Amino acid sequence: MRVTGFWQSWLLPLILVLSLMGVSRSLGAEAPEPAGGPTPTAPAPPPYEPPALSVPAPATGHTGLTLHAFRIVGAKTERVKDLKKELSMKLPSFWPPWGPPPPFRFQDLEYDVERLKTFYRRQGFFHAEIKPEINYGPKGAVDVTLKIDEGPWVKVTDIDVEVAGPMDLSELKQKWPLNPGERFAEKPYDDLKNLYLNYLPNQGYPKVKVRGRVYLNQETNTAKILLSVNPGPLCHFGKVRVKDLEKLETPEAAILEKLTFKSGQLFNQEKLFDTQRKLYATDLFRSVVLTPEQVPPQDSTIPIVVELAEKKKRSLKGGLGYGDEEKFRARLGLRYRNLWGGGRLLDLDARYSSLGYLFSELFSNPAVFGSSFDFVQQSGARRRNLPGFNDRAFFTQSRLERDIPWDLRVYFGHGLEFDRPFNLPVETLIRLEGTQPEKLYRASYALLGLRQDTTDSHIEPRRGGIMNLANEVAPTFLGSGLQFVQSVLDWRRYQAIGDSKFVAAGRVRFGLIQPIQSTTQIPISRLFFSGGANSVRGYQLDYLGPRNVSNDPVGGEAVLEFSLEGRFPLPIFEKIGGVVFLDAGNVFPRIHNLDLGQLKYSPGVGLRYLSPIGAIGLDIAFPTNRINYQLDSPYQIHFSVGYGF
Secondary structure, eight states, X not given: OOOOHHHHHHHHHHHHHHHHHTHHHHTTOOOOOXXXXXOOOOOOOOOOOOOTTTSOOOOTTOOSOEXXXXXXEOOSSSOHHHHHHTOOSOOOOSSSTTSOXXXXXXXXXXXXXXXXXXXXXXXXXXXXXXXXXXXXXXXXXXXXXXXXXXXXXXXXXXXXXXXXXXXXXXXXXXXXXXXXXXXXXXXXXXXXHHHHHHHGGGGTOTTOEEEEEEEEETTTTEEEXXXXXXXXXXXXEEXXXXXXXXXXXXXXXXXXXXXXXXXXXXXXXXXXXXXXXXXXXXXXXXXXXXEEOOOXXXXXXXXXXXXXXXXXXXXXXXXXXEETTXXXXXXXXXXXESTTSTTOEEEEEEEXXXXXXXXXXXXXXXXXXXXXXXXXXXXXEEEEEOSSOEEEEEEEEEEEEEEETTTEEEEEEEEEEEEEEEOOOHHHHHHOTTOOTTOOEEEXXXXXXXXXXXOSOSSSOOEEEEEEEEEEEEOGGGTOSSXXXXXXXXXXXXXXXXXXXXXXXXXXXEEEEEEOTTOOSOOGGGSBOBOSTTSOTTSOTTOXXXXXXXXXXXXXXXXXXXEEXXXXXXXXXXXXXXXXXXXXXXXXXSGGGOOGGGOEEEEEEEEEEEETTEEEEEEEEOOSSOSOTTTSOSOEEEEEESOOO
């Protein structure tokens, strides 16, 4: 059929235009689906339309509104503090008092009402109702009250875990964060899945897959949970490869020496995290990433790729501070990384305060001669201005260190120290016959010690612990003019209580020094002292223990201290925390005088401000059984930067 006239001039161009615009799809035609399935596209957001009657409409003439007060009432299960964190609108604040009130917009309130409803659904409340009430005041001030009816919550009636294969995972049931009879919520449900996802990679199953389903009945407010766990094949560590090794100055041996696993061992994801922490602890790298390589599904050997980015070769650190004991203090440190290549470190450090000064250097050479030992050499000069005496000393140490299982680091070596005490009271010299002022004491000693650090933070630890055990033996055959045996244990432990921000901390310090061979009495510069901001806080610095007739501290051959401390945030400001503590300890003139019945106790309280440089603290402690009731203060106030332990 031929198309002529009007139809020829209009119909054919119209058909062409419709074809080009794809109108055929809107008229009901379906485009073929691309290979691999449909490609999802994000629809354009619809224009904002407030839900009908959810927020009272503004009265005519209400423009330039400000939010004067905001209240939430009716929340029984969820805390108002947590609900306010979900809001996007800015709320009025009492600080600063001269600040202007935040603007109020109805669309922001509508949006936040929907956010809170979503929040309640995540907590298991699928029938929660939230009704805003708005009151208008003078000059455009608005008071908003959210009235919440939480409604019933969804109860978990059954949890079924299906495990592919013969593996028995029933032991994990005791660790379930969500159990039948409890309220269903998204977070414990996700934690339940993550329990299996985190457990199995540490048992040799890095390819585990967990699929979860929730069968929700909103009419009966019940939920059934089904988890399908597929552990995958049992895997072992494969070859370890350092990516772009030729671009690094740190030698491969120094990197591989920090590995906490070996090729052929059962795969354990926690070992990767341990290795990462150890590599960061060297302070040579600003980035450490350990990645299991992708292998075919049937392959059970997992190669590991170590990707490193080194820090700058030099860094300079300085700081100023003040404390009630040290008064003004200053510190300046310079660190050289990869000195002469090979991952070597050189630290130059200078410190000054009213209690003395210290100049020191520390050089470390990792994996010396390709072995598993690190060589460490340290030397320095110091002066101490302490309540009981003054002294000047020069010291040097050389030691070999290496990591051993259980996050322990063992070291052994030799130390040499020249110490000259001076400015001693006559009463002290009468009591300590083995101490001669201005005499140069030479100590040449063998070192043997253990260190362990499992804390999760060096600034504000919440979990883990620190242990230092140092032993020194100074016999005559090492050329020591002062002969002794000394052991000091310093142990600290931190434990967060559940998911709360309360942290329980504990510390024990136990030290002994015994003269041997021709030495009959230890000079004062080598004796133990106790008391102060980082010790038993109810006493002044060094004033807990034996004293002369003029009430000056003289030290002793044995010391025992312990502290228990609770740390918690205060509701007034998130960066201000409180502490309650109990310190105890004493110093004993001789080892055979050690008596737990002679311990002195000191309870107290304090405040901490969590600044970027650490905790700035103010403590007040009360000694319960003072040594001298006439001269010792009934309380001590300490100002410090950082926690006492």
